[in-house]
Amino acid sequence: MDIYLYLCLFDGGSIMKEYYKQIAFYSVGLLSAAILTLVAYILTQIHVNSYHEVIPHAVLIPSVLILAFLQMCVQLVFFLHITNKSSRWNVVFFLMTFGGVLVIIIASVWIMYHLNYNMTPVQINQYIQDQSGL
Numbered sequence: 001m002d003i004y005l006y007l008c009l010f011d012g013g014s015i016m017k018e019y020y021k022q023i024a025f026y027s028v029g030l031l032s033a034a035i036l037t038l039v040a041y042i043l044t045q046i047h048v049n050s051y052h053e054v055i056p057h058a059v060l061i062p063s064v065l066i067l068a069f070l071q072m073c074v075q076l077v078f079f080l081h082i083t084n085k086s087s088r089w090n091v092v093f094f095l096m097t098f099g100g101v102l103v104i105i106i107a108s109v110w111i112m113y114h115l116n117y118n119m120t121p122v123q124i125n126q127y128i129q130d131q132s133g134l
Helices: 003-011 014-049 057-079 088-118 121-132
Strands: none
Touching: 014 057
C-alpha cells in the first residue's frame, strides 16, 4: 500500500474528507428521491383505497405532477450534476435531449389522437375482422 494512501486513510486527510463530502451529497440525493417517490406512492394509494373520495382527482394529478417535477430536479442536481457550475455543453446536450423526447411524446399523442379521430366504427370493425382472420 502506498504510504500517502495509508496516511490519508488513518489520518483523515484531504482525500478522505472529499470522499465523505461526496458520500453525504449522494446520500442526501438518494434520501430526497426516495422520500418524493414514497410521498407520491402514498398519495396514490390513499386515493385508490378510499375509492377516490379522500383525495379527489383534481388534487391528486397536480400534486403527483409537482412531485415528479421535484424528483426530476433532484435527479438533475444530485446525480447528473447539472448545476450553475456545470459546463455549458452539459446543459446544451441535456436541453437538446429533453427537446427531442418532448417532440417524440407530442408527435405520438398527436398521431394517436388523429388515428382515433379519422377511423369510423365501421373501419375499426373491418380492421379487427381482417386481423383475426374471420
